[in-house]
Amino acid sequence: MPTKHLLRIENLHHSFENEEVLKGISFSLDKGETKVIVGPSGTGKSTVLNNIIRLVPPTRGKIYLEDTEITSAKNINEIRQQIGFVFQDFGLFNHLTAKGNVMIGLTKVKKMDKNEAEELALFELDRVGLKDYANSYPSQLSGGQKQRVGIARALAMQPKLILFDEPTSALDPELTGEVLKVMRNLAEEGMTMLVVTHEMGFARSVADELIFMEGGNIVEQGDPEKLFTDPDHKRTKEFLFQLTNLYGEGEK
Amino acid sequence: MNNLELIKSALPYLLEGTLVTIQLTFWSLLIGIVVGLPIAFAQVYGNKILQATVAVYERLARSIPLLVMLLLLNYGLPMLGLRIPIFRAAVIGIGLRSAAYQSQIYRGAIQSVGGSQMKAARSLGMSKMKAFFYIIAPQAIRIAIPPVANESAIVLKDTSLAFTIGVVELLRQGEYFIATSNEPMVIYLTIAAIYFILTTIVNGGLSLFEKKYQIPGIGIEGGHSDAY
Numbered sequence: 001m002p003t004k005h006l007l008r009i010e011n012l013h014h015s016f017e018n019e020e021v022l023k024g025i026s027f028s029l030d031k032g033e034t035k036v037i038v039g040p041s042g043t044g045k046s047t048v049l050n051n052i053i054r055l056v057p058p059t060r061g062k063i064y065l066e067d068t069e070i071t072s073a074k075n076i077n078e079i080r081q082q083i084g085f086v087f088q089d090f091g092l093f094n095h096l097t098a099k100g101n102v103m104i105g106l107t108k109v110k111k112m113d114k115n116e117a118e119e120l121a122l123f124e125l126d127r128v129g130l131k132d133y134a135n136s137y138p139s140q141l142s143g144g145q146k147q148r149v150g151i152a153r154a155l156a157m158q159p160k161l162i163l164f165d166e167p168t169s170a171l172d173p174e175l176t177g178e179v180l181k182v183m184r185n186l187a188e189e190g191m192t193m194l195v196v197t198h199e200m201g202f203a204r205s206v207a208d209e210l211i212f213m214e215g216g217n218i219v220e221q222g223d224p225e226k227l228f229t230d231p232d233h234k235r236t237k238e239f240l241f242q243l244t245n246l247y248g249e250g251e252k
Numbered sequence: 253m254n255n256l257e258l259i260k261s262a263l264p265y266l267l268e269g270t271l272v273t274i275q276l277t278f279w280s281l282l283i284g285i286v287v288g289l290p291i292a293f294a295q296v297y298g299n300k301i302l303q304a305t306v307a308v309y310e311r312l313a314r315s316i317p318l319l320v321m322l323l324l325l326n327y328g329l330p331m332l333g334l335r336i337p338i339f340r341a342a343v344i345g346i347g348l349r350s351a352a353y354q355s356q357i358y359r360g361a362i363q364s365v366g367g368s369q370m371k372a373a374r375s376l377g378m379s380k381m382k383a384f385f386y387i388i389a390p391q392a393i394r395i396a397i398p399p400v401a402n403e404s405a406i407v408l409k410d411t412s413l414a415f416t417i418g419v420v421e422l423l424r425q426g427e428y429f430i431a432t433s434n435e436p437m438v439i440y441l442t443i444a445a446i447y448f449i450l451t452t453i454v455n456g457g458l459s460l461f462e463k464k465y466q467i468p469g470i471g472i473e474g475g476h477s478d479a480y
Contacts, residue, residue: 055371081377091372094365095390095467105376108386139469157376 005064006031006192007052007161012061014047021047023216024061029161029194034187036195036203036224039213040239045196046088048213049163052194053083065160081109084154084162088169090146092138098125098149099134102156110157124152128182144175148182161192168199200244204228212236255438262429262439269425270446276342276411276421277450281404283347288354295359306355313352318413321345326417342414350407357403361396362388394462394470401458405451412447422446 005028014022021044029035037045050056052063054076063071070079092101099121106117125131128148138146147167154162164183168176180202187193187206197203203210203224210224212235220227220236228244231237291310294302325341336344365388373383415423426443430436 053375055374077377077379079377080375085372085375087368087372087375089368091368091375093369093372093387093391094469095387095394104386105378108382109377137468153376 005029006033006066007194008064009048009052010062010064012048012051012058012063014044014051014056014059021216022051022058022061025213025216025218027211027218027221029192031160031192032190033208034191034193034195034206035209035211036197036207037211037213038196038198038200038203038239038243039219043213044216045213046165049085049165049194049196052163053080053085055085077109081105081157082160084157084159086147086150086154086162086164086167088166090138090143090150090170092146092149092153094138097135097137098130098141098145098152101138101149102153105153105157120156121152124156125149127155128152129178142175143171144178147171147179151179151182151186155186155191161194162186164193164195164197166196166198168197198243200228200240212239214239258433258435258438259442262426262433262442265425265429266422266439266442266446269420269422270450272339272419272421272425273408273411274450276339276346276414276419277404277408279343280346280350280407280411283343284350284354284403284407287348287351289358291351291355292358292362295355296362310352310355313349316349318345318349318410319416321349322413322417338414338418341417342411342419346407346410346414350403353403353406354400357396357399358392360399361392364395365391391470394465394467397458397462401455401462404454404458408451408454409447 007029009028010026012022012025013020021042025044025048027035037048039045047056051058051061052070054070058071061071062069065079065082068079070076073079093104096104099118102121102124103114103117106112106120107114112120122131122134125134128151130145130148130152133141133145133149136145138149141149151162151167167183168179171179176199180199183193183195183202184206195202195207207224209221210227211221212219212227212231212233214235220231220233227236228240231240291306294306298306322342322345325336325345326338329336329341369387369391370380370383373387374380378386411421412423414421415427418424420428422443426439430439433439
């Protein structure tokens with residue numbers, strides 16, 4: 001079935017051992033949209049992202065990237081090039097400089113010319129404000145800088161969308177701001193993003209749509225402002241109220 | 253004959269033995285790498301059956317004393333109709349034992365690089381093979397250098413056990429010379445000095461290599477290959 005959605009997820013199920021962590025998730029993402037998934041820990045939010053890029057293959061259900069069904073696609077390495085992934089623990093390659101981290105996917109996967117790759121790498125590092133750190137190794141960078149390199153690495157591959165798996169959860173509170181700012185800019189520039197986060201301020205002000213998940217199901221999804229102020233479900237209200245109390249409303 | 257002259261006259265024989273010791277060390281370490289690496293891969297990436305099989309090998313090779321192993325190869329196998337030349341028997345014995353130890357070094361190095369590096373590489377669209385060569389291996393090699401230097405020194409010293417099955421290496425050359433000169437103290441000390449020089453060269457070489465390719469944040473900070 002052809003679709004105009006960039007990403008469409010249909011009835012996604014996932015089980016680890018005997019435990020069903022996703023019990024039928026369906027939603028879609030259009031080009032240029034930012035959607036934020038929130039929910040308690042162990043709800044399967046990260047599993048959704050890992051299922052999409054098939055680092056963890058889904059047990060059941062279908063995922064479409066534009067018109068391609070990617071859950072059973074053979075050429076997964078090609079599909080992964082089109083989907084950026086930003087990890088909670090950064091996942092930077094420790095033996096490469098910031099520039100090397102951004103370049104390696106370009107030269108080794110996309111077979112780009114080395115000079116061209118370097119130019120693009122420096123451009124993307126500049127975009128996340130780290131041009132001066134191009135030659136630093138991950139161990140020489142702060143957490144916030146590492147995560148921005150992670151974002152630059154994803155961007156350089158020129159993906160159709162980027163998945164963010166709790167990108168600020170491993171950071172000290174004073175470092176989350178610089179990462180969120182980069183993400184906010186990306187959203188404004190029209191990058192398509194699917195973000196799992198506890199940052200309520202970001203969710204409320206940047207997301208086009210908020211998805212509240214609990215117990216492997218989507219409880220409620222819709223306009224973030226509505227979910228924050230007048231949700232249909234009691235659980236949504238309880239959870240968002242609790243998180244907002246915990247993390248503050250952030251920059252509204 | 254004073255000691256210096258004694259050493260001088262012994263040196264040609266001892267150096268001849270040293271050459272054999274170096275050859276024993278080289279081939280044993282090579283077997284250790286060639287057998288040890290696949291064992292490490294089997295342990296990290298293999299299925300349960302493969303893992304269990306190599307675990308048995310590793311257990312055996314690490315439990316049997318090298319001397320017993322060499323005696324088995326040299327005096328045991330001929331009973332089964334398999335006669336291996338002594339140099340080869342020594343290399344096989346020392347090499348197979350080193351393979352078990354080296355496999356542990358490589359396994360540990362690969363595993364300490366961590367699954368998240370592999371995951372990140374795969375997320376960029378790298379195949380498992382590419383991820384291993386471009387991401388895992390460059391880090392694992394750096395982590396493995398100090399323990400490999402250590403293992404090399406151990407193998408070098410253990411080649412002296414080849415003496416017991418008749419390989420004319422450094423120690424046996426010394427024995428021959430002692431038999432005619434009756435100067436065990438001076439000759440054994442000279443032999444010890446030669447082993448000392450050889451292990452220092454091996455460790456120094458790997459330590460240089462380690463420093464040349466040092467990257468901040470990889471390997472043990474401040475650690476070096478001389479720590480044996």
